[in-house]
Amino acid sequence: MNTVRAAQEGGPHAVATKEVISMAKNGPKGGGRIGAVKNRTQFENPATGTYTKRNATTGQFMNNKADSNPFKGIRREK
Structure with a gap:
């Protein structure tokens, strides 16, 4: 959900400006991490x-x- 703030500057005929603050979103489908996770290894x-x-x-x-x-x-790990 976006939060919208309207602020008026000046008298009764002033134009309201809107600032849109966007929330975090999921990226494009299939656009996850590229490469291995850093500072971690695994072994069997x-x-x-x-x-x-x-x-x-x-x-x-x-x-x-x-x-x-x-x-x-x-x-x-090897």
Whole structure:
């Protein structure tokens, strides 16, 4: 929803000006991220066969996948 502000400057015959403030919108369809997410990597856990996401700067484990498919858009460790 847009917020519209009307402001009058001057006497009774002054023209009102409108300033439109737009809200955040979804981008075009299919226009998502290009390339991998930065500062994150993933690797396959050999014990469980699932993928684990890791913060590349601190090395902290962030998340595990419930299924055996890799995370989308995250670089793989070698």
